[in-house]
Amino acid sequence: MSTNKNPAKGNIKLKQFINKYGIFLIFIGICLLLAVLTISDGVSIFLKFRNIVNVLRQSSVIGIIAIGVTFVIITGGIDLSSGSLVAMVGVIVALLARNSMGLPIIVSVVAGLAVGTFAGSINGSLIAKAGIPPFIATLGMMTIARGVGFLITKGRPVDNLTESFQVLGQGSILNFGQNFFIPFPVLIFAFVALVSHFLLSNTRFGKFTYAIGGNEQAAYICGVNVDRHKIMVYGYAGLLSAIASIVLTSRVSSGQPSAGVSYELDAIASAVIGGTSLSGGIGTIGGTIVGTLIIAVMNNGLDLLGVSSYWQQILKGIIIITAVVIDTMRHRTSR
Amino acid sequence: MAEEYLLEMEHIRKEFPGVLALNEVSLRVRSGTVHALMGENGAGKSTLMKVLLGIYRPEDGSIRFDGVTHEVMDIRKSLQYGISMIHQELSPIPYMTVAENIFLGREPVRGKTGWVKSKVQIQQTQELFDELDIDIDPSAKMVDLSIANMQMVEIATAISYNSKLIIMDEPTSAITEKEVAHLFRMINNLRDKGVAIIYITHKMDEVFQISDEVTILRDGTFVDSKLSSKIDKNGLISMMVGRELTDFFPKIDVEITDIKLEVRNLTLPGKFENVSFNVRRGEILGIAGLMGSGRTEVVESIFGIYPPASGQILIDDKEIKIKQPMDAIAAGMGLLTEDRKLSGLFLPLSVMDNMVYSSIGNFMGRIGLDFKRMSEECEKQRRALDVKTPSLAQKVVNLSGGNQQKVLIARWLLTEPDILFLDEPTRGIDVGAKSEIHKLMGKLAESGKAIIMVSSEMPEILGMSDRIVVMHEGEKAGELSREDATQERILQLAAGETLTI
Numbered sequence: 038m039s040t041n042k043n044p045a046k047g048n049i050k051l052k053q054f055i056n057k058y059g060i061f062l063i064f065i066g067i068c069l070l071l072a073v074l075t076i077s078d079g080v081s082i083f084l085k086f087r088n089i090v091n092v093l094r095q096s097s098v099i100g101i102i103a104i105g106v107t108f109v110i111i112t113g114g115i116d117l118s119s120g121s122l123v124a125m126v127g128v129i130v131a132l133l134a135r136n137s138m139g140l141p142i143i144v145s146v147v148a149g150l151a152v153g154t155f156a157g158s159i160n161g162s163l164i165a166k167a168g169i170p171p172f173i174a175t176l177g178m179m180t181i182a183r184g185v186g187f188l189i190t191k192g193r194p195v196d197n198l199t200e201s202f203q204v205l206g207q208g209s210i211l212n213f214g215q216n217f218f219i220p221f222p223v224l225i226f227a228f229v230a231l232v233s234h235f236l237l238s239n240t241r242f243g244k245f246t247y248a249i250g251g252n253e254q255a256a257y258i259c260g261v262n263v264d265r266h267k268i269m270v271y272g273y274a275g276l277l278s279a280i281a282s283i284v285l286t287s288r289v290s291s292g293q294p295s296a297g298v299s300y301e302l303d304a305i306a307s308a309v310i311g312g313t314s315l316s317g318g319i320g321t322i323g324g325t326i327v328g329t330l331i332i333a334v335m336n337n338g339l340d341l342l343g344v345s346s347y348w349q350q351i352l353k354g355i356i357i358i359t360a361v362v363i364d365t366m367r368h369r370t371s372r
Numbered sequence: 373m374a375e376e377y378l379l380e381m382e383h384i385r386k387e388f389p390g391v392l393a394l395n396e397v398s399l400r401v402r403s404g405t406v407h408a409l410m411g412e413n414g415a416g417k418s419t420l421m422k423v424l425l426g427i428y429r430p431e432d433g434s435i436r437f438d439g440v441t442h443e444v445m446d447i448r449k450s451l452q453y454g455i456s457m458i459h460q461e462l463s464p465i466p467y468m469t470v471a472e473n474i475f476l477g478r479e480p481v482r483g484k485t486g487w488v489k490s491k492v493q494i495q496q497t498q499e500l501f502d503e504l505d506i507d508i509d510p511s512a513k514m515v516d517l518s519i520a521n522m523q524m525v526e527i528a529t530a531i532s533y534n535s536k537l538i539i540m541d542e543p544t545s546a547i548t549e550k551e552v553a554h555l556f557r558m559i560n561n562l563r564d565k566g567v568a569i570i571y572i573t574h575k576m577d578e579v580f581q582i583s584d585e586v587t588i589l590r591d592g593t594f595v596d597s598k599l600s601s602k603i604d605k606n607g608l609i610s611m612m613v614g615r616e617l618t619d620f621f622p623k624i625d626v627e628i629t630d631i632k633l634e635v636r637n638l639t640l641p642g643k644f645e646n647v648s649f650n651v652r653r654g655e656i657l658g659i660a661g662l663m664g665s666g667r668t669e670v671v672e673s674i675f676g677i678y679p680p681a682s683g684q685i686l687i688d689d690k691e692i693k694i695k696q697p698m699d700a701i702a703a704g705m706g707l708l709t710e711d712r713k714l715s716g717l718f719l720p721l722s723v724m725d726n727m728v729y730s731s732i733g734n735f736m737g738r739i740g741l742d743f744k745r746m747s748e749e750c751e752k753q754r755r756a757l758d759v760k761t762p763s764l765a766q767k768v769v770n771l772s773g774g775n776q777q778k779v780l781i782a783r784w785l786l787t788e789p790d791i792l793f794l795d796e797p798t799r800g801i802d803v804g805a806k807s808e809i810h811k812l813m814g815k816l817a818e819s820g821k822a823i824i825m826v827s828s829e830m831p832e833i834l835g836m837s838d839r840i841v842v843m844h845e846g847e848k849a850g851e852l853s854r855e856d857a858t859q860e861r862i863l864q865l866a867a868g869e870t871l872t873i
Contacts, residue, residue, distance in 0.1 A: 239740035241732050248729050251718030258677060258707060258715055259730040259783070260698040318720035 060312055060360070064327050064334070071338035082341055086216055090223065096333035097226035098123075098281045100326060102300055103307035104233045105157075105277030107325045108270050110308055111237075113250040113317025114171035116271065118160060119278040119304055121182035123297030126153045126282035128186050131195035131292020134202040142202045150279045156182060157275015161268035175271075179301070186294035195292035206288030222284045229280060234322040246270055250317025306353070307332060310360040331356065377436075378403040378568045379537060384423055384433035386416075388770070393419045394430070397594045399587055401537065404566040406559060408573065408583035408600065411612055415802070416592040417572050421539055425450050425457060438536060454536035456529075458543050460572075460800070461713075462522050466515035471497040473514055474529045500532050504558055519663065520547040527555060531562065538562065539570045544578065545800060548662060556582055574802065576605050588612055609803055621835030624814045626654040628838065631689070632822035633791050635674060638683035643669040644846040647683070651791070651822040656813060658837030659826045661866050666846040667826045668710050671793045675700045675707040687791070701730055703791075706784030708777075710795040710826070716780045717768055724750045724764040726779050731786040753782035758808065774805030781809065785816075792816060795826045810836060830859050844868045 055062070068083075075083040082088060102119045109116045126149045132138070133145035156178060163174040205225075209218040237243035245266050248256040257263050281300075286292050311328030313320030332353060339349050379401040386394040394416045401407045411417050422428045424435065426445030435442045437453055445453075464473050471494045472479075479488045480496070497510035506528055508521050517525065523546050530538050540559075544552045559569060559582055571583055579586055580600060588595040588611045595611050634650035644666035651657045661667045673680045676694040684691050687703055694700045700707070709715040718726050727750045728735060735746045750764050757778040761771055768779055777797070784792060794813070798806040813836060817823055827833050833840060840852045842865035849865040864871055 235740060239743075241736070241741065244725065244729065244732055244741070247721060247725065248718055251721050251725075252715070254715045255709075255718060256729065258675070258697045258709060260701040261729070262696075262698060314720070318718065 059363070060310065060324060060331075061327050064331050067331060067334055067338070071334065071341070075338065075341045083338060088337065088341075090218070090220060092330070092333050092337045093223045093226070094220045095337070096329050097222040098285045099300060099303045099307060099332070100226050100329040101229050101277050101281040101284070103304040103311075103325050103329050104229055104322055105274035106301070106304045107308045107311075107313050107320050107322060108233070108237065108246055109171070109274045110305070110313045110315060111246050111250045111317060111320045112267060112270050113253070114164065114267070114271070115175065115305070115315070116157075116160065116274050117172065117175040117301050118156065118178035118182055119274065119281075120297040120300035120302075121179045121186070122153055122156055122275060122278040123282040123285060123300055124186040124294050125156070125182040126279045127286040127296050128190045128195050128292040128294050130283055131198055131286050132189070134198045134286075135195065136197050136199050142199065142205075145202065146205075146283055149283050150276060153279025153282065154272050154276040157278070158268050158272040160275065161271030164271065165264035165267040183294075190292070190294045192294060194294070196290070198287075198290050198292075203287050203290050206284050206286070207290075222288060225280065225284055229277060230322055230326055233277075237322055242266075242269070247318055250319075252318075303332065306357045310357060312364060314364075328360075376403070377401060378438060379424075380434075380436040381420070381424065382434050382436075384420065384435075385431045386419055386423055386428055387431055392592055394423070394592050396433075397589060397592070399570075399594075400597065401568050401570060402585075403536065403568050404563055405584040406563055406569045406571050406582050408571045408579045408586040409589070410573070410579065410586055410608065411589035411595075411802070415589040415612070417589055418541070419592075420589070421457070421541065421570070421572070424539070425455065451533055451535070454533075455539070456531075456533045456535040456537075457539040458526050458530045458541060460541040460543075460545060462519070462526055462546075464514040464517075464522055464525070467513060469494075469511050469513055470508060470517070470525055471510040473525060474500070474510075474532060500528055504528055504531065505554070520551055523547050524551065524554075527558070531558065535567065537568045537570065539572070541572045542574065542800065543571075544573065544575065546663070552578075574800070576608065579608065580605070612803060621810055621831070623836060624818060626814070626818045628655045629653045629820070632687065633824075634684075634686040634689075636684040636686070638670065638673065638680045638685075640669065640673055640678065640680045643673070644843075647843075647848050649841050649848065649851070651824055653790075653820045653822055654817050655838045656817050656823045656825060656836055658833045658840040659824060659843060660828075660830075660833045660840055660862050661843030661849070663828070664845075665843040665866065667843050668795055669846075670843070671707065671795055671824060671826055672709070675705060675793060701787055701789075704789050705791045705793065706730070706787055706789035707793040708780055708784060708795060708797055710799070712773070712776055712780065712800075717776055719767075719769040721768060722765050723754070723759070723761050723768050723771070723779055726768045727753060727764075727782045727786060730783055731788075734786070749786060750782070753785060757782055757812065772802075774801035777801050777805065777809070781812070789821065791822045791824070793824045793826075796828065797825060798827075798829070798832065830862065833857075833862065834859065842866050 071083045072081045075081055102123070106116050106119060129152055130145045130149035133140055133148055134142060160175050160178050163169045164171050205221055209220040210224065212218040237246065245256065245261050248259065248261055249263055249266060253263060282297070285296060307328040308320065308325045309315065309328070310331055311321070311324030311326070313325060335352060335356065336349050339352065377400045379399070381397070381399040384394050384397045397416060397420055399420065409417050419428065423430045424445060426447040429444050435445060437455070465476070474497055475493050480492045481488055494510045501508060501510065506524055508517070508524065514522060523543065527543060543555060547555070562569060573579065583600045585597060586600050586603065586608070587597040588608070590612060629652060631650045632653045636648050638647045639645050647670050649657065659667045659670070672678065674685060674694070676696045676699055679695055685694060686692070692703055694703065713719070724747060728746055735742050747764060754761070754764065759778045759782065760775050768776060771779065797813070798809055813823060813825070825836060834857055838854050840857050840862065842849045842852065842862055844866055845868065849868060850871065852861060861871055
């Protein structure tokens with residue numbers, strides 16, 4: 038291979054750079070654009086600390102779900118149940134965190150995490166052991182979990198949660214007044230992201246996730262326990278849905294059986310915008326986070342600019358399609 | 373000799389990120405001739421053909437076909453121009469009939485309604501088959517056909533376009549000798565009708581049997597074009613590899629010691645019955661047989677991909693149970709599967725990832741995986757096997773077939789197996805890489821490993837094996853020692869006859 042004499046080498050390097058960081062560059066571009074467009078009285082409203090924290094806090098719930106979904110999509114699967122799991126876990130957690138129950142919050146949190154993980158593992162078992170396509174298995178779970186949420190609350194929101202539980206979604210640390218603080222949801226989002234990134238790229242668990250999506254048959258021959266691993270991956274996605282649910286329930290101080298509608302689609306969109314391939318084997322946590330932030334920043338920026346939320350939906354759709362079109366073309370030309 | 377060429381490809385240049393795949397390559401083909409295109413894997417044969425078909429757009433060069441100069445070809449128009457191709461890797465639509473597959477995209481329809489005249493389609497297919505002397509039911513579903521028959525359908529499809537030029541990419545890799553003879557008759561007929569054929573193959577004998585001219589590529593450059601009658605096998609090989617290959621099968625004498633693996637009466641209904649054999653340390657056991665004789669099934673079953681229904685597997689004289697590949701790996705086995713892409717490679721992943729998956733447990737650090745040690749070990753393998761890749765981070769999909777195969781071998785060497793199953797270890801890879809893999813097998817045997825090699829290539833079986841088990845229709849038809857084995861004897865056993873020679 039005579040790469041040295043290649044005159045287009047610099048060009049190719051630039052191409053590779055854009056390929057790798059393209060979506061991040063687009064994100065920076067959108068931020069810069071919004072920063073300029075929202076300047077009033079010489080101050081950019083978009084860049085105000087309060088606004089930035091606001092965007093991060095708003096994106097944390099979808100972001101946490103999207104991270105779990107990224108694992109699932111990398112194995113070549115899909116998870117449609119996350120939004121409903123948010124609702125189901127939310128009402129269970131809220132019931133246990135009511136003032137009248139008098140339980141320590143750890144009980145409700147652990148119960149919520151357990152329920153989410155269990156539901157996710159059922160998804161995984163149906164897919165791995167019964168051989169049902171992921172789309173169908175999680176579609177079933179989506180309806181079931183939603184139904185369970187309504188059933189145990191008789192369709193009514195669960196209110197009167199303890200003060201200490203509400204801290205999880207509403208509190209913050211490193212408080213330096215209005216000018217600097219980190220809300221708990223953002224902290225939890227960051228923690229989940231770091232742990233998941235480590236899990237995906239630095240552990241055997243993560244490597245097997247890529248292997249199954251890359252070539253399931255080959256992974257099996259390499260000694261990967263494919264069934265067990267799938268159950269764990271869907272279980273992990275369920276766990277993260279539960280974490281997102283706890284953050285949401287605490288923030289709105291109420292467990293609502295109608296919460297989280299279409300969150301699963303936003304989460305999938307975030308992962309896909311971030312470069313996760315629906316055919317499996319490709320994706321990163323960093324990409325998914327950027328994908329989540331792009332959606333959040335767009336919504337926020339358009340709010341600030343006074344654009345109607347109807348337009349926001351249309352724009353979100355266009356972004357999703359554009360991201361995938363660019364990704365597809367990139368793969369086509371690099372072939 | 374007439375200087376009229378049907379196809380003239382001049383100074384074609386094609387770059388991929390980091391690789392110059394074709395550098396000033398030229399190819400001229402006359403009507404009514406068979407033109408062999410030779411070169412190791414990665415030499416640029418497939419890339420050149422993809423440029424010709426318009427799948428790739430060349431950076432430089434010109435293509436003149438049938439008197440018209442094209443700067444770039446257009447894949448959608450290539451059939452219109454009169455170029456069709458028989459692909460090496462089959463891509464039939466499994467649940468459609470043979471006739472539907474052949475007429476895909478040009479179905480006979482009623483007026484403008486788009487209503488397909490199925491009967492006409494089947495009838496025309498039958499006529500085509502009659503003309504080509506092919507015995508396949510046009511209304512059979514593709515999925516029910518054997519690989520060899522699918523290949524024949526593919527060949528018939530390419531011929532049915534009445535093209536001026538047919539590209540055949542390793543058309544004989546999946547068919548038996550009888551069908552090869554049939555194919556060659558068809559090729560001769562086409563040649564007589566003035567059709568030009570570009571014939572890509574790794575099999576030397578075929579080149580001299582069927583081709584009129586041969587063009588040799590090496591590392592993306594043009595080496596030479598010659599009349600096939602003006603060149604011999606050794607000359608051809610040395611042009612392909614740029615060096616004389618004096619020794620095809622570097623079989624070294626190794627001390628063969630005690631029995632490492634023994635299987636007794638292995639049975640998996642519908643696949644194989646009552647198969648027994650053993651392998652010793654330092655021994656290379658060849659498993660021969662026709663396609664579908666159960667060779668691959670036996671080794672995959674021992675490895676636990678689909679465990680046998682009955683029978684015993686013994687390692688060092690102790691019976692072990694293997695329920696899935698994980699157990700086989702733990703017992704010190706490795707399996708290089710028959711189909712690299714289907715069951716071997718993780719195409720979207722890097723060379724390093726592809727190497728480490730079956731041994732990843734050995735690379736656990738204190739927290740997470742120990743990437744430093746992992747890349748050191750992979751780098752060692754890369755150097756030992758001379759895998760040609762810009763880096764370990766390169767996606768494995770960008771490597772040539774021979775190098776992909778080496779990556780898979782590295783994968784199993786990293787598990788430090790005692791027993792290595794190699795299923796078609798050199799299928800579809802070039803002469804250079806082939807000989808390197810054969811040398812490596814010798815070295816592995818020397819280090820005391822027991823090797824079981826399944827191969828369809830007679831010279832490989834005869835050249836590499838210490839002992840040969842021949843399979844016929846799911847049963848062991850016989851066993852031959854290296855001294856007793858001849859091509860004729862193996863063929864007799866494989867055909868289910870008793871030995872007469």
